[in-house]
Amino acid sequence: MEKKRLTHVILIIASLSVFASVSIAFAISDVYKGNIYQVGTLKPIDSRLKVKVGDPAPQFTLPAISGEKISLVQYRGKKNVVLSFVPAAWTPVCSDQWPGYNIAKDIFNRDDAVLLGITVDNIPTLFAWTNQMGQLWFPVLSDFWPHGAVAKRYGVLRSNGVSERALFVIDKKGIIRYIDVHDINKRPPLEDLMGALEKLK
């Protein structure tokens, strides 16, 4: 009996050790030099969605880096909207997400969509961070105060106060048509988002 238990323990440890050797992979652009804070591997998802596909998207107004205030309602009847929540400035995966969207403007245009980037960081931090990405064509919004209020309304605020890595596609009627609350440790493939936009046609 004792031997059997020992075998089980060894089996479990051996199995776990194989997985423990797998590091989370991400490429970091040299543009950020040594300024990216390593967060390690995090719990993939740490919140509970409060909306679902088919629901009206919760309204919000947030300040943008540009100084203007952006409201979701201003796109009603005019544009599809992609909300890209990323957890935090100056962290590995986030820093290599929006620069990709920055060269995909024509695809967003093709699908008559605007992109709104959102984090819970404050404006000065977002300003310094996104400056490293080059000139972004889309608004970057700060959900800093009341802290993470918009992320919380959508149900993507994690227990430590940062948001999930989440994408919401909202159509011109203001209805949520696609949700991807992604594993925070990984970047969502661009084709998945673009496929969702394509379906709005």
Add this chain to the structure above:
Amino acid sequence: MKKHLTVLAIMTFLFSTTVFPALAANKPPQKGEVLPVINLPVPKDPDEKNYLGLSGSGLFKIPEIKAKAVIVEIFSMYCPYCQKDAPGINELYHLIENNPDIKNKIKLIGIGAGNSSYEVQVFRKTYNVPFPLFPDKDFTIHKGCGEVRTPYFMVVKINEDGTHQIVHAQLGEYPGAESFLELVLKASGLK
């Protein structure tokens, strides 16, 4: 008990080598070393296949490219420096292709770290990249290259006997097409 442990050890070894064939390196490939294990798919596009001097299908290794030297750029469509450098790298390609003395001696490829085929195509289309780009969606090659930051450039000299050596490696700081070509020519002994 012993039997169990032996079976367990064998299974663990087989599992780890099957799932992680390209063993993760702890540092980027350096000058003087050989390349880590990099298997790339033979391009389906006949022009790209022809450019690299490859035939058939399946996988190939970089030293199989018909050239004296191969410039490898580890890039990402999500990397601002890679985006900024893209026109300059294209210029490097054209400098080489327009010079009959080196046209068939130096080839250029890009490997998109963590990029899917779709993402690589977005990068190619955005910058009109004229040389072959390969996706590395699951970071296998990137891990084999010590998880380098991007862009990372390697110049690989291919010897007559099929052996090879990295004769130059650098992180970022692309100096422009002419300067980089000069560097490649000197490092690979073509000048």
